[in-house]
Amino acid sequence: MSAILSVRDLEKTFGSIIAARDITLDIPPQQVVGVIGANGAGKTTFINMITGHLRPTKGSIQFEDRDITGKPSREITRLGISRSFQVAQIFPSLTVFENMCAAAAIARGTGGMLARALSPLRSPETLAEAEAAIELFRIGAYRDARSATLPHGVRKLLDIAMATVGTPRLLMLDEPTSGISIEEKFDVMDVVMSALKSRGVTVLFVEHDMEIVSRFAERVLAFYDGTVIADGAPAVALADARVQAFISGIRVVPPEAANA
């Protein structure tokens, strides 16, 4: 198995609107992929199709050599693809620890739905996994705080921590640093990336800050108008003229003009 994720000719249309088209790519295991693109370029649509939130109109998605095209999200999660959200999706009425326990308990269960649902919550393994994730993401100071009261950055970390339980092999982070101040962004990404590296997870993250992308990504996928316009090492992809013109906002002098 060379690629953990193989996408072929993926397309998603909403009526006459083409949200994604002609997406074909392979992601090898343990790669850290940064996804860039302007709002509406199709980044989240892409993630939503991989994680089963949206059913592709056309094309196929293979995960670990298994076809997962159009499967429901909960099945895809159990196969090993997990995700976090642009707007942190947590359980506000529970504490941080309870959030993690809920995530760990669902992820750990084996067997049919009924067996999983009725298994005891407080198994030592579940509690230990919850503890470990809180430690790994360094949110222990907030452990017993109701998550509705958490600072924004901690919410994002909790959301990502919840996505990492149950040993996913592929994690999709939709704008892990959105809404976090520029000073804190690097710290948050440092915590997240070192936590994920230690677990050997393949990561695909959506990010608007090019500094963060070039620092953390090993490969960049640049989305524009529903498709990938550049794919390669950060230095190469970010230097692409179309990427600079359409995405990173850096005004570049066209090569021919520069030569003149």
Add this chain to the structure above:
Amino acid sequence: MMTPRTLAGALAFAVLAVAAPFAPAWLVSLATVAFANGLVVLGLVILWRAGLVPFGQALFYATGAYTVALIGRYTGVHDVFVTLAAGAAAAGLVAFLTGFLLARYRDIFFAMLSLAMSMILYGVLVKTETLGSTDGFHVESGTFLGFAPAGALHDLAFYWLVLAVCALAALQVAIYFDSVAGMLGAPVRDNEIRVEFLGISVNRLIHLKLVIAGVLAGLGGALAALAVEHVDPSMSYWTTSGGFVFVTILAGAGSVAAAFVGSLVFELVRSIAVDLFPGEWQIALGTALLLTILLLPGGLGSLVGRLPRLKRKTGAA
């Protein structure tokens, strides 16, 4: 697993059992019905924690009651253990079948659909002559494994049976609240998308909760039918469902004990109110609910104790 909470619960039921022979007969019969209805409320607590308020739980209550009544009438089987099991099973089956539809809906749509379903049963019962139509019919008192006491002794024995069933149900529900599904009430209410993306079906979780609540309501209805020795269509009417919701609000969803305490207080307040103000007892009851909501937003149960929150090292053996 004998936690302090289980011990306190067991002790409370033991005290209630021992006190009965010394209590006036009216109080025993009131408590019998109150605790039978407490089972229905216990089921509503399960649903309420997941953010669901059914206005048609009487569907399962009446199913349990009529099952017991019909078995007694047509097969001559009066053993309470057989008829109760049948009543609970029938209600569970109805909950399982209606659950395929109900589990897809939330909020007011769920409440109204469940109400509609209970009113269908009401319509059927009212129109069916063989089931006694609007008058219902008499239910013969139950026997206990061949033991058939009469008069005051029967009432006492039946009260003890209700207590035993309630104690068992309370224990089971407490264990359920400690399971993954039981704990996922608030997450389902808070954020369904996150639950799905953690890898479990919200609809199936809700379906499970519906069946558990349905079995509890069926058991409550079966016990109530045997207690009052009569069934009639009003058991499936929406005001009956509304009454259970009323008690659930009064009791609060904080603990298992709350359901029984709330149900007992409700019956007591209603009896006293009817006695004191025969024409205006609803006003007294409404005032009691209003005061509870204002002064005890967590319900009466918040006085008895709350389900523990998960804390560091909790239960780690």
